[in-house]
Amino acid sequence: MVSFESDYNNGVQPEILHRLFDTNDEQTSGYGNDPYCDQAKEKIRHACQMGNADIYFLIGGTQTNATMIDALLAPGEGVIATDMAHINVHEAGAVEAFGHKVLALPSADTKLTAQQVADYMELFLADPSHEHEVQPGMIYITLPTEMGLIYSQEELGALYDMARRYHLALYVDGARLGYGLAAEGTDMTLPFLAHHCDAFYIGGTKVGAMFGEAVVFSQQRPPRGFFTTIKRHGALLAKGRMLGLQFDTLFTDDLYGRISRHAIDMAMRMKALFRKYGIKLAIDSPTNQQFVILTPEQQQRLSKSIVFEVWEQKDDRQLVCRFVTSWATSDEDLTVLEKALANG
Amino acid sequence: MVSFESDYNNGVQPEILHRLFDTNDEQTSGYGNDPYCDQAKEKIRHACQMGNADIYFLIGGTQTNATMIDALLAPGEGVIATDMAHINVHEAGAVEAFGHKVLALPSADTKLTAQQVADYMELFLADPSHEHEVQPGMIYITLPTEMGLIYSQEELGALYDMARRYHLALYVDGARLGYGLAAEGTDMTLPFLAHHCDAFYIGGTKVGAMFGEAVVFSQQRPPRGFFTTIKRHGALLAKGRMLGLQFDTLFTDDLYGRISRHAIDMAMRMKALFRKYGIKLAIDSPTNQQFVILTPEQQQRLSKSIVFEVWEQKDDRQLVCRFVTSWATSDEDLTVLEKALANG
Amino acid sequence: MVSFESDYNNGVQPEILHRLFDTNDEQTSGYGNDPYCDQAKEKIRHACQMGNADIYFLIGGTQTNATMIDALLAPGEGVIATDMAHINVHEAGAVEAFGHKVLALPSADTKLTAQQVADYMELFLADPSHEHEVQPGMIYITLPTEMGLIYSQEELGALYDMARRYHLALYVDGARLGYGLAAEGTDMTLPFLAHHCDAFYIGGTKVGAMFGEAVVFSQQRPPRGFFTTIKRHGALLAKGRMLGLQFDTLFTDDLYGRISRHAIDMAMRMKALFRKYGIKLAIDSPTNQQFVILTPEQQQRLSKSIVFEVWEQKDDRQLVCRFVTSWATSDEDLTVLEKALANG
Amino acid sequence: MVSFESDYNNGVQPEILHRLFDTNDEQTSGYGNDPYCDQAKEKIRHACQMGNADIYFLIGGTQTNATMIDALLAPGEGVIATDMAHINVHEAGAVEAFGHKVLALPSADTKLTAQQVADYMELFLADPSHEHEVQPGMIYITLPTEMGLIYSQEELGALYDMARRYHLALYVDGARLGYGLAAEGTDMTLPFLAHHCDAFYIGGTKVGAMFGEAVVFSQQRPPRGFFTTIKRHGALLAKGRMLGLQFDTLFTDDLYGRISRHAIDMAMRMKALFRKYGIKLAIDSPTNQQFVILTPEQQQRLSKSIVFEVWEQKDDRQLVCRFVTSWATSDEDLTVLEKALANG
Structure with a gap:
């Protein structure tokens, strides 16, 4: 995971x-x-x-x-x-x-x-x-x-x-x-x-x-x-x-700056992945927290390989979910995410 | 006053x-x-x-x-x-x-x-x-x-x-x-x-x-x-x-009931007066506080003989004003109000 | 009382x-x-x-x-x-x-x-x-x-x-x-x-x-x-x-001064009464609160005609009691107190 | 130090x-x-x-x-x-x-x-x-x-x-x-x-x-x-x-027990040192905090090689001082203390 x-x-x-x-x-x-x-x-x-x-x-x-x-x-x-x-x-x-x-x-x-x-x-x-x-x-x-x-x-x-x-x-x-x-x-x-x-x-x-x-x-x-x-x-x-x-x-x-820039780089690549796989952004965040809108099925499938937070339940079909990067986020982590998105 | x-x-x-x-x-x-x-x-x-x-x-x-x-x-x-x-x-x-x-x-x-x-x-x-x-x-x-x-x-x-x-x-x-x-x-x-x-x-x-x-x-x-x-x-x-x-x-x-009923009677008569003289109610209150909408000019004129509170300024033309009755409100008070409204 | x-x-x-x-x-x-x-x-x-x-x-x-x-x-x-x-x-x-x-x-x-x-x-x-x-x-x-x-x-x-x-x-x-x-x-x-x-x-x-x-x-x-x-x-x-x-x-x-001076006059006369009848003062107060030391028996007897507060129980034999005067204290009140002290 | x-x-x-x-x-x-x-x-x-x-x-x-x-x-x-x-x-x-x-x-x-x-x-x-x-x-x-x-x-x-x-x-x-x-x-x-x-x-x-x-x-x-x-x-x-x-x-x-016992051992040896060199205890503590009474001159001399706290100034001649041991207190630390006491 x-x-x-x-x-x-x-x-x-x-x-x-x-x-x-x-x-x-x-x-x-x-x-x-x-x-x-x-x-x-x-x-x-x-x-x-x-x-x-x-x-x-x-x-x-x-x-x-x-x-x-x-x-x-x-x-x-x-x-x-x-x-x-x-x-x-x-x-x-x-x-x-x-x-x-x-x-x-x-x-x-x-x-x-x-x-x-x-x-x-x-x-x-x-x-x-x-x-x-x-x-x-x-x-x-x-x-x-x-x-x-x-x-x-x-x-x-x-x-x-x-x-x-x-x-x-x-x-x-x-x-x-x-x-x-x-x-x-x-x-x-x-x-x-x-x-x-x-x-x-x-x-x-x-x-x-x-x-x-x-x-x-x-x-x-x-x-x-x-x-x-x-x-x-x-x-x-x-x-x-x-x-x-x-x-x-x-x-x-x-x-402090190096940690922050790394997390932002990772977050921007993550955002690009979401866009690539047609996931709608809940808000267009330029920082290390990314908020996307998933269906319950998508949320279930992604949860098999990735831990993330359900931020808010907008309605029956739309869950606002949060994905956060940090100093520790690695290329491999993004690869796992992309694989999961591709399968979703 | x-x-x-x-x-x-x-x-x-x-x-x-x-x-x-x-x-x-x-x-x-x-x-x-x-x-x-x-x-x-x-x-x-x-x-x-x-x-x-x-x-x-x-x-x-x-x-x-x-x-x-x-x-x-x-x-x-x-x-x-x-x-x-x-x-x-x-x-x-x-x-x-x-x-x-x-x-x-x-x-x-x-x-x-x-x-x-x-x-x-x-x-x-x-x-x-x-x-x-x-x-x-x-x-x-x-x-x-x-x-x-x-x-x-x-x-x-x-x-x-x-x-x-x-x-x-x-x-x-x-x-x-x-x-x-x-x-x-x-x-x-x-x-x-x-x-x-x-x-x-x-x-x-x-x-x-x-x-x-x-x-x-x-x-x-x-x-x-x-x-x-x-x-x-x-x-x-x-x-x-x-x-x-x-x-x-x-x-x-x-x-306690007598005081309250008197104030309500007075308030309902007051509400009738407001309606009679075309003053719009801000809310249809069944109790001793009556809220009406006055123009700044109306508010000025009424203030010459009556003390009341400007509750909220809705916009340039509309002031929500409050008129309150109590045990002490008298027929004479309402007469003064009616006269003021008639002149307004 | x-x-x-x-x-x-x-x-x-x-x-x-x-x-x-x-x-x-x-x-x-x-x-x-x-x-x-x-x-x-x-x-x-x-x-x-x-x-x-x-x-x-x-x-x-x-x-x-x-x-x-x-x-x-x-x-x-x-x-x-x-x-x-x-x-x-x-x-x-x-x-x-x-x-x-x-x-x-x-x-x-x-x-x-x-x-x-x-x-x-x-x-x-x-x-x-x-x-x-x-x-x-x-x-x-x-x-x-x-x-x-x-x-x-x-x-x-x-x-x-x-x-x-x-x-x-x-x-x-x-x-x-x-x-x-x-x-x-x-x-x-x-x-x-x-x-x-x-x-x-x-x-x-x-x-x-x-x-x-x-x-x-x-x-x-x-x-x-x-x-x-x-x-x-x-x-x-x-x-x-x-x-x-x-x-x-x-x-x-x-x-404000008249009320206060009356109460002080009464308190000083009360203090004199306590001294006259051999009641020990707990403290020599120059104001309208007088604190005396009573035995439990004295406290009981005085309580028959007078309301006062037991302030503190010093020991088995000594109760600190408080007597307070006010604008309302009258000559008659002091007469009742003196009678009670004389009988005590 | x-x-x-x-x-x-x-x-x-x-x-x-x-x-x-x-x-x-x-x-x-x-x-x-x-x-x-x-x-x-x-x-x-x-x-x-x-x-x-x-x-x-x-x-x-x-x-x-x-x-x-x-x-x-x-x-x-x-x-x-x-x-x-x-x-x-x-x-x-x-x-x-x-x-x-x-x-x-x-x-x-x-x-x-x-x-x-x-x-x-x-x-x-x-x-x-x-x-x-x-x-x-x-x-x-x-x-x-x-x-x-x-x-x-x-x-x-x-x-x-x-x-x-x-x-x-x-x-x-x-x-x-x-x-x-x-x-x-x-x-x-x-x-x-x-x-x-x-x-x-x-x-x-x-x-x-x-x-x-x-x-x-x-x-x-x-x-x-x-x-x-x-x-x-x-x-x-x-x-x-x-x-x-x-x-x-x-x-x-x-x-948790090993850390604590070590500190107590060190504190008891410290207490023995104080006694050996005629330093009066302020209190006979069985734990890792030792409180002793020093003269201002003793406090000054000891302070040259040792850091400790003046807890309370009892009077001009007596300072209550605190010495504390921990997991990190070593034999060498006590040796330094003994040397300082011997010279004091």
Whole structure:
């Protein structure tokens, strides 16, 4: 069986694993007070072309979102996001656990537009009883989005302008950021991103690491006591150097970019295969997640040799299915897929 | 100026005020441990035809909703409601403050249907990753709704069946319950309601009292430590007998019904006036809140002699405006309205 | 039976009740947007000699404390208080419900000293792992305290200096503030208090009102969106003018002071009676709460004609009992007490 | 430099690291749905002699405590612990973040006794206003404690009896559980523990793993929706098999016991060295954390060749210092320590 189930089915990208191996006998202080964390932060600052960015390492995505939203909002403020946003659907209420409401705007394709934000804010401000409502304090977007889409520089810039206009923080969930930066046809770069939001995170878990997410405060200083906030969220790793080592490796010789580009290459070849065999795309994703529409029979047949996720049942005849590539996806994996498609 | 701005613009219904006056010199223990609270509970049980209902008195609506939702849900569970529900829009995140998400379903008219609940639950249960999502634990409806609509016995019964099927609690926000029970053409009764939900509250503030909401646990015992939960929510009145006295009076000689029926009579006469003068209804409400569509010019002219609320600006030419009656609405008030409409 | 059980056993001070009566037929907007609230705020500012104080009216004490602590602290920060503080013992976890820890310091007599705060902060700052701990953000004291004690100008000034030195907010819970300002031998005044803390509240419920607490932000502006914070805490009264009317009356012709001085006079006469009849004081309180030590037999005998609270069972032979006076305490009440003591 | 700073300064115990290495190329589903997690759970059940225990893997200690306390308590209930408990001091308010109060009892030595619990509960229940207080719902102890002490079977049994008597859950924080089970002179065993509490966790991070804590529900089923609770707390690892692999290895050929016994052997030899060189113990710990009292001069001299933590400054002349052993502590490390002590 070959798995395209997700980008966290495999182990660790080998260069990272070897790094953990090679440094295992060393002794360092805990909680991120170690030279590897310092080194990694410096390399990330350099990659962002932002010498004074504040950087922290957390463990996982939901945790990072809950911590950042809690840190960037005043008590009880809300976060604007699409109704399909990860924080609105698949984080089990972690945002609400800290008292914040997700102000969900309808989205056709998991992207949020500057216009939507403007419309929402104008309606909110025009409502005479808006003091009785949750006060919007930030905008949350994912890059790439939950369905693999990306934002152009123009789109992100427009969102950031809107954030400034309405005194909202703009926070970008980059669980799969690498794939967004390596996406086919994108003009987005890490420095542009860093300079057009208040904070974002560079996802490690889904881009080759064992775990770990690097939070970057760009336009905005972290709130007073942010280290304590991390601890309060249970997001502080005792053996903190394991995070530093992973990100230091990811940002050495552009490993983060190499992993991402490989996965995108594989995903684009996969997309070509689907097209070749007449499989309809559910959405035209330029990133490592491909969404196609299968009949129940096709889904059954493909499942004999390939692991993948049924994302949504559109109707009796149409299943939206997700196929994901990663650092570990190989030519052989695609060959198996093509064989299966040819037989389907 | 005559005010139809809301049903909490006036003071206290006179019978209640006199009762407070007459008993003022008495001494009783605090926090609801007094004979008036006991008496009031007994009368409410009788009116509900439910001898073993557990009843508590809280102070205001938002507070009552937050307390009840917190009490009826397990930590982190969510509450199903319409996207126009008071808890979703106008309670400033009080539900989220205690860690619960509002699972908002789209609604055209502020009503929730049993079918919507069923569809939502089936989709939820069919989603293979539903353990990553907020678990639905209860259904919230308002009766009457935010736009003055009511539920028939059949509709409430169907919702209650659905609640049973999916192991959800059904909770009814009765901030204006009296007007729902007295609504034109309704078949809903207090005993039917009490026997077809898990808990509800009988609104006092908007039905003649100075403040106060009576929570009724019907099919379900209150959770262990509910008194402490009330205290924790800051919802425990020190001079608790003031709540008992008001509800004891409201449930003596059916004052609650008399107040409500008077307001409904006035509202129906008001609706007839709007129709007579060609004002379009935004919704055909059988309760004490009437929603009409005015042009900006009409709104300006009426505002010279009448206070009312602009509810929503539909477009440049159409303002949805709300006119509300109460125990205090008089023939003279309607005469002023008619004169204004005639001149408009 | 005569009751000294608490200062919230009686109804409303008559001047306040008549004011509610006299204004009952008026129509005003809800939620505190009415002339009575404005008037009351102006009078309180004048009494505080602080023309720019921001003032809000809430309903009850626990609610007010939870709202203010939530408003004055950053997320997750803690509040320094004595281990006997009302917020630490008798508020059912309302402070923790909003994510804040009470940093409880041991107290012999319910008072907190500037030295204790300094010692705590020095220890905290010297601890190399203090970033793993709850960050102290404010100081909470009660005036008068839970056992009826007061702070002198010097003591409050010292606490306020300490608050400045360690960047903590100083908040004063004045549930019974009137009695503290009228206490025998005190040099505390309302203007001194207002100028030596960041925020405090003037208790209404226990000083003659039906309900209501007036929050005063003195040295510090209320945080952005404080109105919404009140709503989120379920602390916003729909018929808000009832709060304005009560405080307007309390601050007209110094009713607040008159009520308080009467209760203190009664309490001091009561204390003299206890001494005359050889009853030992548990603490020498200069305010309206008197704590005495009774044997179980004495407690039984007094209970035949008088209602009072057993505060704490020190041992088999000693019960700490509380006797409280209020606006309603009369000469006759004290006569009944003296007779009971003479027979005991 | 040799480090005795903590048991999380080193990398991963080599057998575990090799296991991660050997399995790195495999593909498994995420979130703990993999054969390694299943295997590890089965081995832990066997080691606990409890075939039906429910087991979950979380990432870190503070996170695990917050998740378990939230899961075992009803909303707003409190947890009884010593005032020196990790949850009361060093978890940054993670417990309060989910609305729960730590009911801290004074402790001389970080241990909690059954008698303390009984005294607290009797006082609580005897207090006529205890409904206004946080309701105690569970007992929290650490094994070994924050200062390295252990509980005997008799002591744990007594606590468990008390928990039963007062309807409290008993939860044991086993961040360093291995060292407690291998402690000099202990009669505690894993099966005894499992059968005398409601839930506990087996610490991995501080006993050789890279990270990871294994939660065991013994007498009590996990609350409905516990998986979702883990997710809501941000405690769900995407590459969940990394947790399974580590615990599977730890519970193969008793690696968990071997690591622990090695550290205890080293700690006992260290203790003997301290005694030999006249260093006073701050507490007589039978586990891998040793606490000694040094003069500032001694602390300075030892710091030249050894890393260790100043735990607390008792006074000008006495520093309580902590020395910790782990799987990685070697004979050479002790030789360096002895040399330093001889020179000191």
